[in-house]
Amino acid sequence: MAYSFFLRGTKDVKKIYISITHGKDLKLIKPTEFKISETRWNKDNKRMKLSEEENKLKNSNPLKIQKQNEVANFNQRFSAFEASFNEYFSMLIDTDSLTETKLGEFFNASASKNTVPTDFADFVDYYCLMNIGIADSTKKVYKRTRNLVSGFNPKLRIQDIDDRFKNDFGDYLDKKKYQRSYIRKSLGNIKDFWKYAKRKKIKVSEDPDYWELTKDFPNLNTTDPDDPYLTWEELEEIRKVQFETDYLDNARDWLLISCWTAQRVSDLMEFTFEKIITDENNNKFLPITQEKTGSKITIPLFKEVEKILNKRGGNFPRKISHQKYNDYIKLVCEKAKINEMVYAPKYRQPVQVNNKTVYRKIIGYFPKHDVITSHVGRRTFVSLFINNVDLDSIRKITGHTREKMVEVYNKLNSLEMAEMTKAKFKNSGYE
Numbered sequence: 270m271a272y273s274f275f276l277r278g279t280k281d282v283k284k285i286y287i288s289i290t291h292g293k294d295l296k297l298i299k300p301t302e303f304k305i306s307e308t309r310w311n312k313d314n315k316r317m318k319l320s321e322e323e324n325k326l327k328n329s330n331p332l333k334i335q336k337q338n339e340v341a342n343f344n345q346r347f348s349a350f351e352a353s354f355n356e357y358f359s360m361l362i363d364t365d366s367l368t369e370t371k372l373g374e375f376f377n378a379s380a381s382k383n384t385v386p387t388d389f390a391d392f393v394d395y396y397c398l399m400n401i402g403i404a405d406s407t408k409k410v411y412k413r414t415r416n417l418v419s420g421f422n423p424k425l426r427i428q429d430i431d432d433r434f435k436n437d438f439g440d441y442l443d444k445k446k447y448q449r450s451y452i453r454k455s456l457g458n459i460k461d462f463w464k465y466a467k468r469k470k471i472k473v474s475e476d477p478d479y480w481e482l483t484k485d486f487p488n489l490n491t492t493d494p495d496d497p498y499l500t501w502e503e504l505e506e507i508r509k510v511q512f513e514t515d516y517l518d519n520a521r522d523w524l525l526i527s528c529w530t531a532q533r534v535s536d537l538m539e540f541t542f543e544k545i546i547t548d549e550n551n552n553k554f555l556p557i558t559q560e561k562t563g564s565k566i567t568i569p570l571f572k573e574v575e576k577i578l579n580k581r582g583g584n585f586p587r588k589i590s591h592q593k594y595n596d597y598i599k600l601v602c603e604k605a606k607i608n609e610m611v612y613a614p615k616y617r618q619p620v621q622v623n624n625k626t627v628y629r630k631i632i633g634y635f636p637k638h639d640v641i642t643s644h645v646g647r648r649t650f651v652s653l654f655i656n657n658v659d660l661d662s663i664r665k666i667t668g669h670t671r672e673k674m675v676e677v678y679n680k681l682n683s684l685e686m687a688e689m690t691k692a693k694f695k696n697s698g699y700e
Contacts, residue, residue, distance in 0.1 A: 528653075
């Protein structure tokens with residue numbers, strides 16, 4: 270990547286532009302937020318300098334001291350802008366998401382950073398624009414929250430986020446039959462926006478600092494539903510089942526790989542043979558950068574994964590869309606007779622609300638294969654290993670930064686954990 274700054278304009282005070290080139294295809298010119306007099310622009314250093322007249326003043330002259338401070342302040346801000354641009358550009362390269370549109374978002378954010386909107390919907394857009402490290406998938410979640418709030422009160426301001434808003438908005442979502450967990454998540458997102466507004470020195474209510482969303486919006490079901498994981502026995506049934514069609518065999522191999530690598534489907538489908546590295550002991554590893562968090566991790570390839578690669582001539586299974594993967598692995602598990610009835614959520618099911626069909630999560634007893642989703646590999650990995658491998662080792666593969674998040678993915682129920690604990694004592698000679 271190469272870039273340079275230059276002045277453009279017909280007046281003495283001109284705007285500073287940046288010209289960016291990367292490879293053969295990307296060439297972009299964008300205005301920055303900075304303006305400067307041509308007489309004070311150092312063309313070599315691309316920074317502000319004293320004009321010739323200012324430079325002639327004695328060093329003790331108060332005007333010269335004032336102008337020197339002005340130059341230092343400008344150059345400090347300009348250097349911070351340049352460093353921020355370099356950091357953002359590197360992030361786009363590291364996540365393989367460099368486009369003109371993405372670069373444009375940086376300059377749009379920079380241009381508007383001195384104008385903080387207080388209208389709630391505009392503030393959410395501003396929040397997403399200014400926090401450049403937020404993954405696109407997370408931005409979609411935030412914008413869904415924005416749209417929900419706009420449906421409730423299109424004139425809401427960020428200053429209006431208080432206890433009354435929390436209660437009224439929660440009741441609004443309750444009447445629309447949203448799950449309590451979704452209500453808590455939405456209000457949690459709103460609290461994130463509120464915290465950012467405080468950082469930006471907007472005068473806001475102190476109420477959200479004391480919200481206890483779990484108490485305010487508890488689950489209505491006495492028995493908590495749980496997303497399923499696959500047991501060792503079920504993994505073996507999946508491995509053994511024979512398929513007449515190639516697409517199910519392909520999906521089955523991806524499912525098994527997901528259970529041995531603990532990665533999200535967005536990262537799973539980016540696995541390629543070319544990325545594999547081998548150490549001096551012939552152990553194979555796969556370095557990846559996780560799309561959601563940007564975390565760089567290296568996954569050890571267990572023997573079960575190597576068996577699948579050997580079956581496919583050293584290659585990973587054929588890449589498929591996320592939606593097809595979700596659909597196919599349900600069929601895979603059905604063919605493998607993963608039919609135990611489980612109390613679990615079923616996502617994106619049609620529900621009638623105000624005579625309209627909307628899609629919601631519903632909870633009930635379903636055959637296990639019917640509630641399998643792409644996240645089952647991540648849950649399975651944690652649940653199968655958490656009682657035998659330390660949390661730090663598991664986190665190095667899942668990419669979680671906190672042990673608490675790993676425990677969230679542990680789907681063993683209390684009886685299963687008690688049985689495993691008893692077995693450990695028995696193995697130590699205590700019955």
